[in-house]
Amino acid sequence: MKCLLVEDDLALAGALMDVLxxxxxxxESAATGQEADFLVRTETYDAVILDLGLPDGDGVRWLSAWREGGINLPVLILTARERWADKAAGFSAGADDYVTKPFEAAEVLFRLHALVRRSHGHAHPLLSVGELTLDTHTQHVALASRPVSLxxxxxxxxxxxxxAxxxxxxxxxxxxxxxxxxxEPDSNVIDVQVSRLRRKLGAWRIxxxxxxxxxxxxxxxxxx
Structure with a gap:
């Protein structure tokens, strides 16, 4: 999964990038709303973590512009603002979830995984396709209840x-x-990774x- 972190506090951004x-x-990270705006309009992400207090405008303003432009990827607001009015403004602008600082790193990951799962129509953290399972919280993969090392x-x-x-x-x-x-999209990296998955999971599964x-x-x- 691919995430964009929009945070101007470089120390906090670095710590969050490590956690992610x-x-x-x-x-990937952006320190300003303008940089984030360019990235979400030109790159593909599964989710965005958005700080509200950005140096070039409130994060709510940028979020509103994305929603108005048809950019519907999940957005998790991360901010020190605790007032209900600020939270309401964020949700009204199109935020999917809200975490206030200070926070536990694990909570951010759990909420982020939940947002992406729901965007794909999955409510439970355990993904299942036949006998194959993947826990999105722990990244544990099992085939017929037996662990698979990936x-x-x-x-x-x-x-x-x-x-998908x-x-x-x-x-x-x-x-x-x-x-x-x-x-590089035309490289054979994807083919190599798919081939390895087939060897570990069974060729017919992919x-x-x-x-x-x-x-x-x-x-x-x-x-x-």
């Missing part, structure tokens, strides 16, 4: 395929959501649809 990366998120990159790719299942996911979509901006992309299966295609 330790939680297997691809994290790298962080493999886990991110599998998580996105599971959240049974929809077909194109290579471009995977590249935008699972890899950072420096990833179907390739020529010219379309990949689809995670709950059972073999030839099963009646």
């Amino acid at each position: 990366r330790q939680g297997d998120w691809l994290a 790298t962080a990159q493999e886990t991110r790719l599998l998580c996105y395929l599971m959240q 299942a049974p929809r077909v996911v194109s290579r471009t979509e995977l590249s935008e959501h699972v890899y950072d901006r420096d990833h 179907a390739t649809l020529r010219g379309q992309g990949y689809r995670l299966l709950a059972e073999p295609l030839d099963t009646p």
Whole structure:
């Protein structure tokens, strides 16, 4: 999963970026609303963490502009403002959740995962496709109740395929959501990662649809 952190406090931003990366998120940051505005309009993210007190305007103003422009990705507001009026303004502008400072890092991760799950239509933190399960809180993967050891990159790719299942996911979509901006879309990185997942999970579980992309299966295609 890919997240944009919009925070002008460089020390706090650095600490949060570390937390996000330790939680297997691809994290990018912006220190101003203008920088964040450019990124959300030109890049693809699964969620945004937005501070309200930005040097070039209130975060609510930027959020309102995104919603008016049809940018509907989940937004978690992170701020020191505790007044109900400030929270109401954030929700009215289109925020999906709200965390006040000081906060526990784990809470931010839990709320962020919940927002992304719900945006894909999943209410429970445990994703399931057939006998395959992935706990979005712990990143624990199991097949028929037996643990499967995956790298962080493999886990991110599998998580996105599971959240999208049974929809077909194109290579471009995977590249935008699972890899950072420096990833070259026409490289064979995705093919290599998919091949490794197939070896660990069973080749039939990830179907390739020529010219379309990949689809995670709950059972073999030839099963009646």
